Amino acid sequence: MSEPLPELWLRGLAFNRAAPSDVLVRLVDRAAGQAALLMCEGRDLPDAVIDAVLRHPDTVIRRALARNRCVDPARLAPLATDPSGLVRGWLAGGSRPHPRWVRPLPDDILVTLLTARDGGEDGKVTEDEIISELESSRQIPQSFYRSMAVREHPELRIRATWRWASLTPAQRAGLLDDPDPAVREAAQDRSWELDPERVEARLSSVGSRSRPFVLGRCALSPALVEQCFADGTVRPLARNRHTPAYAVARLARHPEAEVRETVAARPDLGPDLVAELRKDPDDDVRMRARLHPFPRTWAEYGAIDAVIGHGPDCACPTTEPDAEPDAQPSPDWFAACAVSEEPVLRQVAASRPDLPAELVGTLARDQDEEVRIRLACHHPLAPPQLLLDVFVTRPAHRPHLLTLPAFPRTGLTGLVGHPDPEVRALAAADPALAAPPLDDPDASVRRAAAANPSLTPQALEALLADPRTAEGAASNPSLPVPRMHALVDHCLNRAATP
Numbered sequence: 001m002s003e004p005l006p007e008l009w010l011r012g013l014a015f016n017r018a019a020p021s022d023v024l025v026r027l028v029d030r031a032a033g034q035a036a037l038l039m040c041e042g043r044d045l046p047d048a049v050i051d052a053v054l055r056h057p058d059t060v061i062r063r064a065l066a067r068n069r070c071v072d073p074a075r076l077a078p079l080a081t082d083p084s085g086l087v088r089g090w091l092a093g094g095s096r097p098h099p100r101w102v103r104p105l106p107d108d109i110l111v112t113l114l115t116a117r118d119g120g121e122d123g124k125v126t127e128d129e130i131i132s133e134l135e136s137s138r139q140i141p142q143s144f145y146r147s148m149a150v151r152e153h154p155e156l157r158i159r160a161t162w163r164w165a166s167l168t169p170a171q172r173a174g175l176l177d178d179p180d181p182a183v184r185e186a187a188q189d190r191s192w193e194l195d196p197e198r199v200e201a202r203l204s205s206v207g208s209r210s211r212p213f214v215l216g217r218c219a220l221s222p223a224l225v226e227q228c229f230a231d232g233t234v235r236p237l238a239r240n241r242h243t244p245a246y247a248v249a250r251l252a253r254h255p256e257a258e259v260r261e262t263v264a265a266r267p268d269l270g271p272d273l274v275a276e277l278r279k280d281p282d283d284d285v286r287m288r289a290r291l292h293p294f295p296r297t298w299a300e301y302g303a304i305d306a307v308i309g310h311g312p313d314c315a316c317p318t319t320e321p322d323a324e325p326d327a328q329p330s331p332d333w334f335a336a337c338a339v340s341e342e343p344v345l346r347q348v349a350a351s352r353p354d355l356p357a358e359l360v361g362t363l364a365r366d367q368d369e370e371v372r373i374r375l376a377c378h379h380p381l382a383p384p385q386l387l388l389d390v391f392v393t394r395p396a397h398r399p400h401l402l403t404l405p406a407f408p409r410t411g412l413t414g415l416v417g418h419p420d421p422e423v424r425a426l427a428a429a430d431p432a433l434a435a436p437p438l439d440d441p442d443a444s445v446r447r448a449a450a451a452n453p454s455l456t457p458q459a460l461e462a463l464l465a466d467p468r469t470a471e472g473a474a475s476n477p478s479l480p481v482p483r484m485h486a487l488v489d490h491c492l493n494r495a496a497t498p
C-alpha cells in the first residue's frame with residue numbers, strides 16, 4: 001500500500017534544496033511527522049531554521065538536530081547545555097549511522113560536555129554516559145586530547161592523565177606537579193603505565209578485556225615478557241613500542257604468521273631480522289618486511305598499519321590528520337610512498353588528503369584498484385571520473401562519495417540503462433537528461449527522476465498527484481515557492497483536523 005500523498009509531499013519538501021527558510025520553518029513542527037525529524041537531522045539548514053529548532057519546545061525535534069552532520073557544528077553549541085540529557089547525548093554520540101568522514105566538534109562544545117556536572121534536567125542519562133558516547137564517537141580530535149594536559153579546567157587535566165603513555169615527557173612532568181591536588185593524584189595513579197614493575201604488579205587486578213591494552217601499550221618487565229611467552233599471549237607485544245629488543249627478536253621467529261607479520265614492519269627492527277623476514281614462508285610477512293626502510297618512525301608504522309588488510313570495500317571512519325608534526329609522517333615520506341613499487345605504500349599515500357596534485361593524477365591511474373579507491377574516498381582533488389567509476393563498481397562507498405563536492409552530477413546519460421537501480425537513480429537526476437525515466441520499475445529511480453530540475457512546474461503537477469512520484473516532485477527545485485506553501489498548508493491543515 002502506498003503512503004498518503006501529504007506525507008510524501010512533506011518529506012519531499014523537507015529536502016527540496018530550493019525551499020526558502022519560511023517554508024522549512026513551517027516544517028519544524030511535530031504535525032509534519034517524520035518529515036520534520038528527517039529534515040532536522042539530514043540536511044543543511046538556513047540559520048532561521050536552526051534558530052527555530054533550537055527554540056523548539058519538543059525534545060524530539062531538538063534531538064534530531066543534535067545528530068545533523070550537514071550544519072556547521074558551531075551552530076549546535078546550545079545543544080551541549082540543553083535541558084534534556086537525551087539531546088546532549090545525541091550531540092555527543094554524533095550522526096547515525098556513523099559517516100565515513102567524522103567531523104570534530106568545536107572545542108567549546110567538547111569542554112562543555114566533558115566538564116558537565118549533571119546529565120540534564122530530565123534525568124534520562126548521566127553525565128558519564130554522555131561522555132562515554134562522546135569518547136566513542138570520534139568527534140574529539142587528537143589536537144584536543146593533547147591540549148587537555150594544559151587546559152584551565154582541572155577535570156580536563158585529570159582526563160589527560162588517562163592517556164598517559166601518549167603524553168610528552170614535559171606534559172607528564174607538568175601533571176605530576178600540577179597545582180591541583182586531584183590532578184596530581186590522578187597523574188601519580190596513571191604513571192604506572194610506564195613503570196615496568198608497577199605494570200607487572202597491576203596486571204593481576206586488570207580485567208581480561210583490559211589485559212591486551214596493557215600488554216600492547218605499557219612498559220613491560222622481563223618477568224612479564226616471559227610470562228606472556230609462557231602462556232601464549234604475545235600478540236599485543238608485537239605492536240608494543242616498549243617491547244624489549246630481545247623479545248622482538250623472539251617474536252620475529254614466532255610460529256604464528258600473524259605475530260611475525262605484525263613485527264615485520266616495526267621501525268625498531270634490525271637489518272638482520274628484516275633480511276630474515278623477507279625470506280619468510282608467509283606472503284604477508286614477506287610483504288611487510290619489504291616495506292623497510294619506509295617505516296622508520298612509529299608514526300610511519302601507524303600509517304602503514306592503518307591501511308594493510310582492510311580491503312577494497314573498507315568503510316572505516318576517518319578523521320582529519322593530526323597536525324602535530326611528530327604524530328604524522330612527513331610530506332616527503334608520503335610522496336615517496338606514492339611512487340613506491342609496493343601497492344600497500346601507494347595505498348598509504350592515496351589515503352593522505354594533502355598529497356600534492358601531481359601525485360594525485362598519477363595515483364588516479366594506478367593499476368592497483370585499492371589505490372584508486374582510497375584516492376577517490378580520501379583526496380579532495382580526486383578526478384570526478386574516478387569518483388564516478390568507484391561509485392559504479394563499489395556500492396560500499398556510495399554514501400560517502402555522494403557527499404563529496406567534486407562528485408559529478410551531469411554527463412550521466414549513459415548510465416540510465418544500468419542494471420543497478422542505485423546507479424540509474426544517480427543518472428535519473430542529471431539535469432541534462434532529455435527525458436527523466438519517470439516510469440522506471442524502481443521507486444528510488446522514479447523519485448530521482450521526478451526531482452530532476454529539468455522538469456517544468458506544469459509537468460510537476462501531474463507527478464505530485466501520483467504516489468509513485470509525489471515525493472520526488474515535491475523535492476524538485478523547479479517547484480514554485482507559492483506551490484510549496486500551498487502544499488504545506490494542505491498537509492498541516494489536514495494534520496490539525498480531528
